[in-house]
Amino acid sequence: MVTLSSQDLLVTALCVTASVILKWRDSQLDYPSLMVKENCLIIPAFDGDDLVLTARDGSVLKVALNPSTTNLKPLEIDMHNSKVVASDMGDEAAAFFSRASGVETRMCFMPDDRSRPVLGTLSQGKDNGLAFNDCGSYMVSTTSSLDALSQAMGKEMDIVPLRPNILLEPRKKGGVKPWAEDYWSELRFAGKVSMRLTANCVRCVSLNIDYSTGSFKPDAPNLPLKVLAKDRRVDAGSFSPVFASLLSFLDCILSLMNVMQGRYGFIDSKAEAIIRRGDVVKVTKRNVARTIFDWPLH
Numbered sequence: 001m002v003t004l005s006s007q008d009l010l011v012t013a014l015c016v017t018a019s020v021i022l023k024w025r026d027s028q029l030d031y032p033s034l035m036v037k038e039n040c041l042i043i044p045a046f047d048g049d050d051l052v053l054t055a056r057d058g059s060v061l062k063v064a065l066n067p068s069t070t071n072l073k074p075l076e077i078d079m080h081n082s083k084v085v086a087s088d089m090g091d092e093a094a095a096f097f098s099r100a101s102g103v104e105t106r107m108c109f110m111p112d113d114r115s116r117p118v119l120g121t122l123s124q125g126k127d128n129g130l131a132f133n134d135c136g137s138y139m140v141s142t143t144s145s146l147d148a149l150s151q152a153m154g155k156e157m158d159i160v161p162l163r164p165n166i167l168l169e170p171r172k173k174g175g176v177k178p179w180a181e182d183y184w185s186e187l188r189f190a191g192k193v194s195m196r197l198t199a200n201c202v203r204c205v206s207l208n209i210d211y212s213t214g215s216f217k218p219d220a221p222n223l224p225l226k227v228l229a230k231d232r233r234v235d236a237g238s239f240s241p242v243f244a245s246l247l248s249f250l251d252c253i254l255s256l257m258n259v260m261q262g263r264y265g266f267i268d269s270k271a272e273a274i275i276r277r278g279d280v281v282k283v284t285k286r287n288v289a290r291t292i293f294d295w296p297l298h
Helices: 037-041 091-101 143-153 224-231
Strands: 009-014 020-024 043-047 050-054 060-064 074-079 082-088 105-109 138-142 166-170 184-189 193-202 242-249 260-267 280-286
Touching: 060 091, 074 105, 091 105, 138 143, 138 193, 143 166, 143 224
Parallel strands: 138 166, 242 260
Antiparallel strands: 009 166, 009 280, 020 105, 043 050, 050 060, 074 082, 082 105, 138 242, 138 260, 184 193, 184 280, 193 242, 193 260
């Protein structure tokens, strides 16, 4: 075990988790909106307890963040072989997304009393389920790894396509090396919240999407996935590159190449866990070797 100084890392950015998913007609698997390029151009915003979505044509959909499911129809979702019966948000939402994407689409909500199972060994035997968050409820990455990727690309990489929920930065320049998170096993936030990190995140072609157009960027040697594929095929369980770590709260991708960035994990507290931007983070445990991603994606 390697313990770093509590001054080494700070929470620099936070992102909400996913309780909503889109389901397409005749689709074997249910993926987030990046699989239909026009959905990249739908702009989300919060208005009190509502989610406001604006499409490219200016049309707007407003839905409750925590809607009553009493009158919502059940609809089975199969996401990466992890199934759950979710709640269909109705015809108005379906019409909005179908019109925006050009594909017949249903919007679904995950109530608090339902969850998807964590597959493989990612939960380390302590699975309390997932919402619609790929293979873990949360993902952690570092600005050190983001800077290394930007340097390798020859231009600044936007953090948005990488989609970590929690972005950590060294408190002192050079305090954390790029890709150090590959080996992290446990983090402690603000001296209160402990988080187990259980697997690295394998990456797919969604990294190469231009979020301003919804289309894939023109082929070039410095596309994010191509750059990561050069030296980030580091997980024996997948042929995809790695960037970031995934995390899940325990009591509260189909990849085309072996590229890794980021880490998945879990929180083992039954009490409410609060993480804030600016929290000091301590790495309390470290693995000797990289973990192996063994979620059965196929």
